[in-house]
Amino acid sequence: MKANPYKFIHTFEALAGIGQEIANRHSFNEMIRVSLHLLLGSLAIMRGGIARYLPKEHEFQFIAVRNLGDDFPLSIPISMEDERDLTCAGLRGIEADQAKLLCFFQQNYSIFEKKKIELIVPLIVRSELVGVILLGEKASGEPYDSTDLDVICAISRHIGVGIHQRNIMIELERKAEENRKLYENLQVTYKDTIKAFAAAIDSKDKYTEGHSERVGKYTEIIAEELGWDEKCCEGAAVAGYLHDVGKLVVDRSIINAPYRINARESAELSKHPSIGYEILLPIHHPFVDVPLAAKYHHERVDGRGYPEGLSGDQIPFIARIVNLADSFDAMTTDRPYKHRRSFEEVIEDLRRNAGKQFDPSLVVAFCNAMLNEFSGETNKKRFSRLLGKGYVNTSLAVPLLRKILNDLDGTSGMTFIAS
Amino acid sequence: MVELEVPLSVFLEGREVVVYVENYLNKPSGDRIEKVCLQFLNEGYRKLILDFRETELVNSIGVSFLLGIIDACERHGSELVLTNLNENVFNLFELLGITKRVKVDFIEDESSTRDLH
Structure with missing residues (x-):
């Protein structure tokens, strides 16, 4: 990066902001929306979207989009091969030319091209695909350089962790609900057993x-x-x-x-x-x-x-x-x-x-x-x-x-x- | 008379509108400005001027909202001008390449308008 204090401070502010945002415990969707603003604003990227990966449905579900228009699909199915390839690629931006090898990119090529999607960033946490970030062109029209990719990678890592934490919370809530139902069933069984015992006693x-x-x-x-x-x-x-x-x-x-x-x-x-x-x-x-x-x-x-x-x-x-x-x-x-x-x-x-x-x-x-x-x-x-x-x-x-x-x-x- | 959806200083002249950006362009103020600009664009205004004379700081989220306004103007075929930027804000927009995309008046001096297109 050309040592420029303004740009450095601006990037630093975005990185500090994303850390704070992920640590906040308010609405998950709002956290993702703000994170997208921070990412786009840090490098003046004209448009983009953040999706989380739903493994059971095998699809990306977009949580936040900016300047992608009303015709942009908010859920995109992906194949098992895509999941594997994106996971292998790791947390690195994949440029559109390389991304053409991915099935979901090919299937959505016309809309991605229309929206000028230039970069795809898989969100990987602990070797698991948790989401994806799609990024359009920079305001300057210049291609992404290595410094840009480093900044995107750093911010994306935080967003990935935020989605991963949310997934853990959903799983915990699901298990807690499951336990609550089991406990309720157990209580019913206990009461029924007590009544059965009482009936057995009285039958004598x-x-x-x-x-x-x-x-x-x-x-x-x-x-x-x-x-x-x-x-x-x-x-x-x-x-x-x-x-x-x-x-x-x-x-x-x-x-x-x-x-x-x-x-x-x-x-x-x-x-x-x-x-x-x-x-x-x-x-x-x-x-x-x-x-x-x-x-x-x-x-x-x-x-x-x-x-x-x-x-x-x-x-x-x-x-x-x-x-x-x-x-x-x-x-x-x-x-x-x-x-x-x-x-x-x-x-x-x-x-x-x-x-x-x-x-x-x-x-x-x-x-x-x-x-x-x-x-x-x-x-x-x-x-x-x-x-x-x-x-x-x-x-x-x-x-x-x-x-x-x-x-x-x-x-x-x-x-x-x-x- | 245009009734604004959010409170913000504006000045209307024909089909042009000047929107005065607040002291700190961040999430709340950026959200307000984007809403107002979209409202004017949807009502047929063909030139928007964002006046930064009061603006001392712009953060990343503020930049993102500004990009949203730029994109909306491009989609509507409307002209957007940023004016009265202080040196810091101008330098930031220049470094981010925003000045390559939108017409910008230079630092707080109405006589020194600089068309960067």
Whole structure:
């Protein structure tokens, strides 16, 4: 290059600009448009275009063009041979005379000639063709000299890297989307598996069909009432669904006994929480408390439960929730040896056992959820669906629930005015 | 009366228009000037004069926009004149060969018009 400070500074400014442009994280298309301006402006090249290579489609797709006219094709198919030849040529400008050997150049010769395309620059990054730059004549009308080619090569290298980075981003986004879908499918499979397990547990007991599913739903309702987030509520539901998984290994004749079971049978049945824990523990659950719910859902806050006789806060919180949900379902469904109790009796039982069998704060949360539904404060009809039509007389249930919530005021921290 | 699509100083006289280039010819100002020039060319103006009296700097992107205006004038068969260039800008355009392609008035002196064609 003839040492000319003006030209040197101008070229340097373009090179600095292209580096900055590629590093920017704004729109990819805008980055390519600005890069084309910088390239054309650095050497006063009248026209040109930058295309990225789409390997699956085997075509160049133009992202930015300047002064090539409306009739210039914005996508140009290329052959495998072209891809190979351009990759072999490397990041060097191919003059039009040499480029005539390329199939895509021959096929588009008339338009390239009309637009005075003089130079083709393959964009190669890590031995891969990522795009191409087509350049027209210089404003001066002079041919490109070696210095011009060096400048074009330097700028083109940056543009190639910019396109390559974009390709990596697209691939990462595609993989992330693929992973997201896989994860969603996995979650669906997990939920279906849980439901299948619950159905398997319940199928052992012909008198308590749907028990595990209902306990899962009551547990979820209580968790929601406590203000847990969506994920935790989902985990609570899983704990409810699987709380009786240990019954899978208890003798069917004990579970289905049409009479009050004896002490030996009771001892056998009492093993199911610990067995459930052993079954669930090796499974890598997204919700770590699931095995604890199975193990401790027969513990009582007064310490008179089993298998360990834990009391109060010693009992894992999720197990206390499942215990309430489990007991509520047991009282509100028919058993082989007794008919279900009236709703009013069940609610009274919850009040009476708050602080004995049940955590009072959970009784409050559960009663609140019922009151909200039966008083019409929420449109959800979950209890109505789970308990069946005609079981709850709302004109009796609403004042009763309000009264119980008032009675439990000391533990709930909430006051309800009985109507 | 021509209503400009972008705010820019212009002076109209018959079918000629003078467009005043801003202090720094770069991406935003180049974009504005190209839009205005294309607007005048599409409305049938046959002579465009780009007045560089306020212009101290031109970067690569600014040059690219100028080439776009030159190309558009050639396609429309219109005349383009660059005028009142300071020495630095003139030297740059000369080194890039732009002065071989378009009529240029010399440095900020209206009497010393130099037709380089």
